[in-house]
Amino acid sequence: MKSLKTNLDSNAVYLPSDTVQKKAYISSLDAYLKMYHTSIEDPIEFWKKISAQFFWKSKPTGPFLSYNFDLKKGPIFTKWMEGALTNVCYNLVDRHVQDGYGDKIAYYWEGNEPDEQKQITYQALLKEICKCANVLKALGIAKGDRVAIYMPTTIEAIVVMLSCARIGAIHTVIFTGFSADALATRIIAAKAKLLVTANGTFRGTKFIPLKSIATQALIQCKAANHPLNDCIVFNRLQTMKRREGIPDIPWDDSIDRSWETLMASASDVCEPEWMDAEDPLFILYTSGSTGKPKGVLHTSGGYLLYAATAFKYAFDYHPEDLFFCSGDLGWITGHTFNVYGALACKTTSVLFDGIPTYPDGGRFWDLIDRYKVTTFYTAPTALRTLMQLEPIYVTKYSRASLRILGSVGEPIDPSTWNWFYEIVGEKRCPIIDTFWQTETGAPIICPLPGATPLKPGAATLPFWGIVPTIVNDNGVEIIGEGQGHLVVKNPWPGIARTLDGSHERFTSTYFAPYNGYYYTGDRAKRDADGYFWIIGRTDDMLNSSGYLISTAEIESALMQHPSVAEAAAVSAPHATKGESIHCFIVLKHKWSYNHIIESEIKSIVRHKLGAFAVPDLIYPVPALPKVGSGKIMRRLLRKIVRQEVYLGDTSTLVDQSIVNQLRALTLNKVKIF
Ligand code: PRX
Numbered sequence: 001m002k003s004l005k006t007n008l009d010s011n012a013v014y015l016p017s018d019t020v021q022k023k024a025y026i027s028s029l030d031a032y033l034k035m036y037h038t039s040i041e042d043p044i045e046f047w048k049k050i051s052a053q054f055f056w057k058s059k060p061t062g063p064f065l066s067y068n069f070d071l072k073k074g075p076i077f078t079k080w081m082e083g084a085l086t087n088v089c090y091n092l093v094d095r096h097v098q099d100g101y102g103d104k105i106a107y108y109w110e111g112n113e114p115d116e117q118k119q120i121t122y123q124a125l126l127k128e129i130c131k132c133a134n135v136l137k138a139l140g141i142a143k144g145d146r147v148a149i150y151m152p153t154t155i156e157a158i159v160v161m162l163s164c165a166r167i168g169a170i171h172t173v174i175f176t177g178f179s180a181d182a183l184a185t186r187i188i189a190a191k192a193k194l195l196v197t198a199n200g201t202f203r204g205t206k207f208i209p210l211k212s213i214a215t216q217a218l219i220q221c222k223a224a225n226h227p228l229n230d231c232i233v234f235n236r237l238q239t240m241k242r243r244e245g246i247p248d249i250p251w252d253d254s255i256d257r258s259w260e261t262l263m264a265s266a267s268d269v270c271e272p273e274w275m276d277a278e279d280p281l282f283i284l285y286t287s288g289s290t291g292k293p294k295g296v297l298h299t300s301g302g303y304l305l306y307a308a309t310a311f312k313y314a315f316d317y318h319p320e321d322l323f324f325c326s327g328d329l330g331w332i333t334g335h336t337f338n339v340y341g342a343l344a345c346k347t348t349s350v351l352f353d354g355i356p357t358y359p360d361g362g363r364f365w366d367l368i369d370r371y372k373v374t375t376f377y378t379a380p381t382a383l384r385t386l387m388q389l390e391p392i393y394v395t396k397y398s399r400a401s402l403r404i405l406g407s408v409g410e411p412i413d414p415s416t417w418n419w420f421y422e423i424v425g426e427k428r429c430p431i432i433d434t435f436w437q438t439e440t441g442a443p444i445i446c447p448l449p450g451a452t453p454l455k456p457g458a459a460t461l462p463f464w465g466i467v468p469t470i471v472n473d474n475g476v477e478i479i480g481e482g483q484g485h486l487v488v489k490n491p492w493p494g495i496a497r498t499l500d501g502s503h504e505r506f507t508s509t510y511f512a513p514y515n516g517y518y519y520t521g522d523r524a525k526r527d528a529d530g531y532f533w534i535i536g537r538t539d540d541m542l543n544s545s546g547y548l549i550s551t552a553e554i555e556s557a558l559m560q561h562p563s564v565a566e567a568a569a570v571s572a573p574h575a576t577k578g579e580s581i582h583c584f585i586v587l588k589h590k591w592s593y594n595h596i597i598e599s600e601i602k603s604i605v606r607h608k609l610g611a612f613a614v615p616d617l618i619y620p621v622p623a624l625p626k627v628g629s630g631k632i633m634r635r636l637l638r639k640i641v642r643q644e645v646y647l648g649d650t651s652t653l654v655d656q657s658i659v660n661q662l663r664a665l666t667l668n669k670v671k672i673f
Helices: 018-023 029-041 043-051 088-101 122-138 155-167 180-190 210-223 259-264 300-314 332-344 363-371 380-387 414-424 503-510 551-558 595-609 634-641 658-667
Strands: 065-068 077-080 105-110 117-121 146-150 170-173 194-198 201-203 206-208 230-234 256-258 280-286 294-299 322-325 348-352 375-378 404-408 431-434 468-471 482-488 518-526 532-537 541-544 547-550 564-574 578-587 617-620
Touching: 029 043, 043 065, 043 300, 077 300, 088 122, 088 155, 088 300, 088 332, 105 122, 105 155, 117 122, 122 155, 122 259, 146 155, 146 180, 146 210, 155 170, 155 194, 155 280, 155 332, 170 180, 180 210, 180 280, 180 294, 194 210, 210 230, 230 259, 256 259, 280 300, 280 332, 294 300, 300 332, 322 332, 322 363, 332 348, 348 363, 363 375, 380 414, 380 564, 404 414, 414 431, 468 518, 482 532, 503 518, 532 551, 541 564, 541 578, 547 551, 551 564, 551 578, 551 595, 564 634, 578 634, 595 617, 617 658, 634 658
Parallel strands: 105 348, 146 170, 146 194, 170 280, 194 230, 230 256, 322 348, 322 375, 375 404, 404 431, 578 617
Antiparallel strands: 065 077, 105 117, 201 206, 280 294, 468 482, 482 518, 518 532, 541 547, 564 578
16 A cells, blocks of 8 residues: 555556645645544544544443444344434534534535525524424424435435434435335335425426325335424425426425425424433434345444544635535435534535536536635445536636545546546546445545545555455455455444344345445445456346456446446356446437447457457447436346346336336347357
């Protein structure tokens, strides 16, 4: 790790820029290594020091850390600071108000329409949270109860999340792209006593009938013997000028309650409930390979420490910074970086309830200029959409305020990395590629601005307290350079404690595959410098002619053709090769597919990866099937190329109609080998 080469392959090494370095908390690789080693040699001392920066009503009653990752020794568990009392909401808001920062802006919020704006200070946020906490209490919600939140990315949604944290209720935020079925499944699984939603919202020009969906979901809940007494409805449409396509909103006085009415009469004072550090804070559902969603459960003290610390160092956050994370509140990115990590660090953030291409492809860059954003964090899928547009959408904005750029959610291929680095950041902003999961709470592998030399496409080095390694199929650790299953050897404060309602599934998913380790489910390679490169989910690997190939590697090569906007690679069984390679591509505007393009694409793949990786079939398609977070549902593509009739659960797809289009487009071309 200490001897960084600078001539690696095509992967140039980008050294930290002087301007970022001068300001950075950690301003050299040596400084990073020193602090990293401290964090893994004595994690208890390391995290104790960090915990001293937060408010605790009382100290841990037992050990600061206790855990077991070894199935042979008994049940798997991790506990940090058990017995210590705190309140996460108090640490996020009250603490800053008491320290004299009540007038600092917590959020600049902007809606789907650029003329829809709001802002809120820490002091005002505290009052709103207290009012909402009193509303929840009046509806009978108490410590330990579960509250489902199905709301767009708004200040009000954050108020509900934090009012739950204030009274010790456990929130579960459900992404607003989910259907009524998916919403009902999650409400029932979480045993939620209350649903908070909005009457509707727009994404671009498309109306999203949130209340109608919620009503359908509640009918399903009732049918499944899980009736809810109350559904609070925030009038999101009240301030919207756009009215086209808004249908009648269903309303049932016996269950529906108006947010505005309830909030108007609630007191803005509410004492926080003092919670054990190991009391649950929230449950967040993430997809599982079996199709049944997993309710990832995070607890209070450890998650607070880890989210705040990751926020501070991964984004080198300073009080004058303006942070913008484009992630939806329905995903862990929104939880950790739009809410918990950001507020814990007294941050001013931009909260955006729109899409990057509305009213045009310059929306992100426009927001960045108007709010003077210093730190912009987004997903490769959004970048790939924007990359295919005319460069003027980016270049007509100055982006001069930007200091740091971040990426999350999937491997960022070098073409996209370079576009982000060169065009968006004009080579002055480091790209912080953060590898993490709903289960890890915050990034576990990522560069630090000002310290870590970057390589396009590498998640780089572990964060404080994380000891990642790679193991082969037999669970044997691979030392030095190599490729295998990415696992973590030790507990960190932000690790999920269980899957709600099924500790057995938690154990079998994350600890049984390689006893003694937390298993990420991802493959990774470690290069000669000790850098980690995330290859992709284990289920995204394919094996053709005996070569184990990552779909991400093929996709990254496909993306290098100038016509390709998006790409997905999957496999189908093949009589001689084991698996054949099927690639779906979405072309950029103004390109049309022909044999020349096809042979050029194949030749790029041959050139980048070798003949073994050349696609057997390429399908130019209008769009890829994606879930709300923007992730491509490769599982579905795999079934389509295998001509399977049963596609499994597709309820999380943003656009259901794409399934039949893809079936039709592939049908003529697919040969069953
Ligand atoms: O496969 C990895 C990919 O996203 C998975 C986790 O998904 P989720 O729980 O929805 O959380 C996403 C936001 C943190 C991982 O197992 N992933 C996430 N970040 C990266 C990534 N793959 C490569 N590089 C990343 N930076």
